[in-house]
Amino acid sequence: MQAISIRNIIKDFRAGDENLRVLHGISTAIDAGELTMLVGPSGCGKTTLLSIITGILTPTSGEVDVLGERITAMRGRAKVEFRRRMLGFIFQQYHLLPALTAAENAAVTLLAAGESFTCAMDKSRALLAHLGLEAHSEKLPRQLSGGQQQRVAIARALVHAPRVIVCDEPTAALDAQAGLQVMQMLREAALQPDRAVLVVTHDSRIYSYADRIITMNDGAIISDERTAHA
């Protein structure tokens, strides 16, 4: 099943009087049931493409469908609702709320969707335990290591069981061991047939977790390969 369909995406940024073309007509599709990595050198347009897929940025031209819905045509509240229900985000910076405990941070997605506090906290604590953070769920972010904070951010992204999970450099701030743990989690999530996981990275240590690797350079896709274990 196609989770994300990307057709002819062009993105220009204005730089003073000039137009900077950052994406030169990208077309591809991301399938459910697998983990796709998007790799390429710094500045090639990975985050820009991810931002368009998730509706944070509007493309200059082209279309993106997420789970059959045209996200590039959505506006306002409808877009916010769609993103909240269907998408999970994991960023390089964890963006945890400093005054909330780990369990409260991970529950935020559910609370925003209107779930009761007790129910949201139960689900959040269960997921944190699954991520090896049982002993840390009542701590504040500043009492946690970088890898632990990133796992809380992952719990927050997964707790509402989104169909599409999008990650921008999820392991960049982590040591090797924590990075591999994070990828293990994302692989588990991706193996469900109705889930798609898209990971932007230039961390070659984690390439072996991909089913498919799409390589970009200078705003275009230059290769698209399935990996051996896929």
Ligand SMILES: Nc1ncnc2c1ncn2[C@@H]1O[C@H](COP(=O)(O)OP(=O)(O)OP(=O)(O)O)[C@@H](O)[C@H]1O
């Ligand atoms: N808001 C903006 N205005 C102008 N130019 C931008 C803007 N955002 C990104 N760019 C430019 O677009 C290009 C692609 O940026 P992007 O952040 O997508 O790269 P990236 O592949 O994610 O790089 P990295 O691996 O360093 O995160 C860069 O040349 C960047 O300077």
Ligand SMILES: [Mg+2]
């Ligand atoms: Mg980037």
